[in-house]
Amino acid sequence: MSVAPLPSLPVALERLRTLFAARGGKTTPVAVAQQAALQQFISLGLPTTRDEAWKYTSLRRFEGRALALPESVTAVDAGLESRLLAADGWQRIVFVNGRHAAGLSTASGVVTGLRVRTLASILRDDPLEAATLLGNDDVTTSARFDLVNRAFVDDGLVIDVAAGAHLAQPLYLVFESSGSDRATLTTPRIIIRSGTHSRLTLIEHHVSGERAEHCVAAVTQLSLAEGSQVEHYRLRREGSKVVHLGSVSADVGGSARYISHTLSLGGTLSRLDLAVRLAGSGASCELNGVFLADGTQHTDTHSCIQHVVPKTQSSQDYRGLADGKGRGVFNGKVVVHKDAQKTDAKQSSRNLLLSNTAEIDTRPELEIYADDVKCSHGATTGQLDPTALFYLRSRGIAEDEARGLLALAFVETVLKGMGIEPARDYVSGIFRQYFLDSKALTP
């Protein structure tokens, strides 16, 4: 397969094109879809801060990376187990640099109602299904890197939950960036389809050691059939040099419920696009999350909820923290379509600046085309309450510790919503260590 020569592409796009060519030529239906995705990404160009959806986030740190394709890894970076959740009895599936690592995964005993296949096996055995899965549905400017994922993806998971199945244990997916200090491009893709009235808890965990300089373009696509529920933890704690440009999209059917908890931590540049489409009457979603940017880190969370039909509900509760010269961005968009009467949408974004050089930009964005709706939003950015700080100090608590306790208290209120104890303890433990102990985010 040849890529048509284009004159003087920006260096980052030229690199992607060269990288794509280096994967070798195939003419399968999948390869055609992948090339189309790359072509589309290149012709649209990299988003810039002139694009509304990228106003506060520059891709300079991505552009500076000399990307490499993942090599097969013989040994993962030290300390993998310590980066993971204590997950007794859960089915664990590990990916290293975007590729399934059977040796690190727990034996996949048969779980009734759950079908898990790797994308690599589907690509190999059923190119037509694979081509369909990689589809050509529209990509928003906000989640533009979905196209990079589509172009390069060679592994991931397709998870089907049978109608009526209630899975007792969470499914634990790990994405480790490892084994290289080159800017390896990893592109795992997870596709989840929950059958009617089924229930699934999914933990998607992105980790790396401090050495990693990977560029992770991960995509998770969920489709929730009528009456089903998916509780999705997307926990990201990566080394300080990682670039992470990920997206999650959920299509929620009638009376189905999507619950999302996100943690965004580490990485020099990170972006999460979270798009939820409430497409059936009675559909609902609850999104909450916490991010922290310290050092010179930049972290961006963009949520977008589409209320498409009448009687749908959404609630969002995000907490952001920035320390040092860190910069955080939260943009919460809610679109209420013309017919979506009786929509109930709540959004709260509270942010805490822990230093004078930190910055957080938060912006609610409401587009309402129906008239009988209940939409509320609140966004605040501030510093620690000096009266509370004095109160704690007047009880003998040292100033640093008092600051830490208050910052921790700010985060804790969101963590309460995390029902899976090992996940909550993990997140709370990270912040406890950061605020009361080492002041370091090193994984």
Next chain:
Amino acid sequence: MLNIKNLSVAAQGKQILKGLNLEVPAGEVHAIMGPNGSGKSTLSQVLAGRDGYEILSGTVTYLGRDLLALPPEERAREGVFLAFQYPVEIAGVNNVYLLKAALNAVRKHRGEPEVDAFEFLALVREKMQLMQMSETFLSRGVNEGFSGGEKKRNEILQMMILEPKLALLDETDSGLDIDALKIVSQGVNSLRSPERSMVLVTHYQRLLDYIEPDRVHVLSDGRIIKSGDRHLALELEKRGYDWVKQEAAAA
């Protein structure tokens, strides 16, 4: 115990304390009364180490040390306790956690080992009973959702656990009904000892029916203008503050 000499303090460019003198010997309970805006709360805030106040002149000596040179946490560890007029709500920091951290900070400062978790909880329960506080207190955030009266009781509970040498009670009676006032007063009285001094800052004489002071001082326009025994408080209750001001002006 506490010796304040010629203390002048300004906040936001406005002078509030104007050469205040006060001596509180060990074991005594002193009441500071005065009209609104006389500088009562400024005095207790400055003694506890709140920033935002400018010390223009004067000294504060506590157990022979320069109190004003210490950060608030050091003062607390040295045995100074301020019961806040408006205790702060801190959701997400547990009541018991704060109590334990505060007690351990004092113990560490004295070179004592950390308190045993089991014994500590027993101690807290015992004191909670004295203050008639509900069991749910243990699992809640600091003052989170507390009524005004519960907050004040919580201040006294903290004081009971920390056993300070110098307790400053800033308008502890304000917002309390008569039953809560009795409970709070009992708590305070149980802490009276020859080694402990207390300064009650209050607007009304009512509190002094339950906590009998050794001395009563009238603070007006940033200065102590009259001192006496507990009968002075009764007289103030009857006659108001104007006569004291006139007396001071004449002198």
